[in-house]
Amino acid sequence: MINASLKELASALDSKKISSLELTELFLGRIAQHNPLINAFVTLDAEKSRAAAKAADAVRAAGNAGPLTGVPIAHKDIFCQDGWRTTCGSRMLENFIAPYNATVVERCNQAGLVPLGKVNMDEFAMGSSNETSYYGPVRNPWDTDRVPGGSSGGSAAAVAARLAPAATGTDTGGSIRQPAALCGLTGLKPSYGTVSRWGMIAFASSLDQAGPMAPSAEDCGLLLNAFAGFDAKDSTSLERDNEDYTRSLDQPLKGLRIGLPKEFFGTDGDAATMAAIEAALAEYRKLGAETIEVSLPSISQSVSAYYVIAPAEASSNLSRFDGVRYGYRAPDYTDLNDMYAKSRAQGFGEEVKRRILIGTYVLSHGYYDAYYLQAQRIRRLIANDFDAAFKQCDVIASPTTPGTAFKFGEKSGDPVQMYLSDIYTIGVNLAGIPALSHPCGEINGLPTGMQLIGPYFSEHRLLNVTHQYQQVTDWHRRMPTAFA
Numbered sequence: 001m002i003n004a005s006l007k008e009l010a011s012a013l014d015s016k017k018i019s020s021l022e023l024t025e026l027f028l029g030r031i032a033q034h035n036p037l038i039n040a041f042v043t044l045d046a047e048k049s050r051a052a053a054k055a056a057d058a059v060r061a062a063g064n065a066g067p068l069t070g071v072p073i074a075h076k077d078i079f080c081q082d083g084w085r086t087t088c089g090s091r092m093l094e095n096f097i098a099p100y101n102a103t104v105v106e107r108c109n110q111a112g113l114v115p116l117g118k119v120n121m122d123e124f125a126m127g128s129s130n131e132t133s134y135y136g137p138v139r140n141p142w143d144t145d146r147v148p149g150g151s152s153g154g155s156a157a158a159v160a161a162r163l164a165p166a167a168t169g170t171d172t173g174g175s176i177r178q179p180a181a182l183c184g185l186t187g188l189k190p191s192y193g194t195v196s197r198w199g200m201i202a203f204a205s206s207l208d209q210a211g212p213m214a215p216s217a218e219d220c221g222l223l224l225n226a227f228a229g230f231d232a233k234d235s236t237s238l239e240r241d242n243e244d245y246t247r248s249l250d251q252p253l254k255g256l257r258i259g260l261p262k263e264f265f266g267t268d269g270d271a272a273t274m275a276a277i278e279a280a281l282a283e284y285r286k287l288g289a290e291t292i293e294v295s296l297p298s299i300s301q302s303v304s305a306y307y308v309i310a311p312a313e314a315s316s317n318l319s320r321f322d323g324v325r326y327g328y329r330a331p332d333y334t335d336l337n338d339m340y341a342k343s344r345a346q347g348f349g350e351e352v353k354r355r356i357l358i359g360t361y362v363l364s365h366g367y368y369d370a371y372y373l374q375a376q377r378i379r380r381l382i383a384n385d386f387d388a389a390f391k392q393c394d395v396i397a398s399p400t401t402p403g404t405a406f407k408f409g410e411k412s413g414d415p416v417q418m419y420l421s422d423i424y425t426i427g428v429n430l431a432g433i434p435a436l437s438h439p440c441g442e443i444n445g446l447p448t449g450m451q452l453i454g455p456y457f458s459e460h461r462l463l464n465v466t467h468q469y470q471q472v473t474d475w476h477r478r479m480p481t482a483f484a
C-alpha cells in the first residue's frame with residue numbers, strides 16, 4: 001500500500017480494501033516512526049487529519065467520491081492552512097496560525113485529499129538544500145548524510161520515504177524540480193498563472209508557482225487536476241477553461257521531437273549525470289522520439305538575472321514582516337524603529353537577510369537601471385530563446401541538476417555554489433513556461449532526474465511524455481530500502 005500510485009490508492013478505497021481513515025493511520029504511523037530521522041514534517045495535527053479522513057469516507061459511502069477522495073497528502077509549509085501553524089520555514093512565523101486556506105489547500109480539501117501535516121522547507125523558499133530552515137535541515141531518505149534539495153525538501157523527503165503518497169510544492173527557480181530529482185520523484189512546475197498563488201506565502205511573485213510532487217507523472221496529473229485553474233483572488237491567475245491534465249497520458253511518442261540545448265550539454269553536469277541523461281534519451285528514442293540540437297543563447301545569464309529579480313521582489317514582499325501585525329516581535333526594544341530592526345534581525349535567518357539586502361540594493365536609486373532593468377531585459381531574451389527553440393521541437397530535455405544529492409555543509413558556505421544547483425531550472429521560471437523533473441537513473445545509490453520543458457500550457461504533453469517513459473522504466477517506483 002505504501003508504494004501504491006494515487007490511482008491504485010483510490011481504487012483500493014473504492015473497493016473497500018481500506019478506508020481513508022485506515023490509510024491515514026497507516027501514514028501517520030509511518031510519520032511517527034520515521035520522521036525523527038528525516039525531519040520532513042514540522043507540524044502534525046492527527047485529530048484534524050483523522051476528521052478529514054472520516055469526512056472523505058462519508059463522501060465515498062454516499063457515492064460522491066472524486067478521483068482522489070480519501071487519499072492523504074502533505075502540504076508545504078508555505079501554504080496557509082486554516083487553523084494550522086504555517087511557518088514558511090522561518091522563526092518569523094513560528095507561532096503563526098493561518099486564519100484561512102490557500103486556494104491550493106482549499107481545492108485539495110474540496111477534492112477530498114486528506115492533509116497529513118505541514119512539511120519543512122528552506123526559509124521563505126530561499127535555498128536548494130533545506131539547510132536554511134529554522135526548524136532544522138531535512139535529510140534525504142536515500143542517504144541521511146545528504147540534503148534532499150530545496151526549497152520543497154520536506155515535500156520531497158516525505159514522499160520519497162513514503163510518509164505521504166504525494167505532496168504540494170512551490171517552485172520559484174527550481175524548488176519543485178531540484179528536490180524531486182534529488183529524491184527520486186516526479187515534480188511539475190506549471191505555466192505561470194495556472195495555479196493560484198492566493199494564500200501561498202510570497203517570495204518572488206512574478207516567478208512563484210505551486211505544483212505537485214509524487215512518484216509518477218500520472219499522480220502529478222491527477223493532483224494538478226485537483227488544484228489548478230482560475231482563481232479570482234489571484235490577479236495573475238489566468239482565465240482559462242479547466243483542463244484534464246491526464247487526457248494525453250496514453251498518447252504514443254512516435255514523432256516527438258526532443259530538443260537538446262547545446263548550452264545544457266556542456267560541462268556543467270557531472271559525467272555520471274550526463275550518462276544517465278543519455279540513457280534516458282536512448283529510451284525515448286526507442287519509444288519513437290527523435291532528438292535534435294537546439295540553442296538557448298542567453299540561458300547562461302539566467303542565474304545572474306534570477307539573483308537580481310528574485311531578491312528584488314523578495315525585499316518588497318518580506319517588508320510585511322515588521323513585527324507589528326503578525327509574526328515574530330523582538331521582546332526588548334526602545335522605540336518603533338528599534339522594534340522593526342530587532343524583530344527583523346532576530347526573526348529572519350542569514351540567507352533571507354542576504355536576499356533582502358541584495359534586493360533593496362538593486363532596486364535603489366542609481367542601481368535600478370544598472371541591475372534590475374538589465375535583469376528584466378535578460379529575462380525577455382531568455383523567454384525569446386525558448387520561443388525560438390519550440391519552433392524546432394516539442395519539448396526540451398536536460399539534466400535537472402548538475403549532480404546528485406550533496407552532503408550537508410558542502411555548499412552552504414558558498415552561496416554561489418548553492419545557487420548553481422538551479423543552473424538548468426531557473427531559466428524556465430524567468431520564461432514562465434512549464435517544466436517537470438522525472439527520475440531517470442541511480443548513481444551510487446542516489447536518484448537522478450531528467451528535466452522536460454515545454455511551451456506555455458503544455459503540462460498535459462510533459463506528463464504524457466513522462467508517463468510513456470514510466471511505462472517502460474521503473475525508476476519512479478523505487479524507494480529507499482531503509483523506509484520500505
Ligand SMILES: NC(=O)C[C@H](N)C(=O)O
Pocket residue numbers: 125126127128150151170171172173174175176310422
Ligand atoms: N525557491 C526556489 O525555487 C529555489 C531557489 N533555489 C532559490 O533559492 O531561490
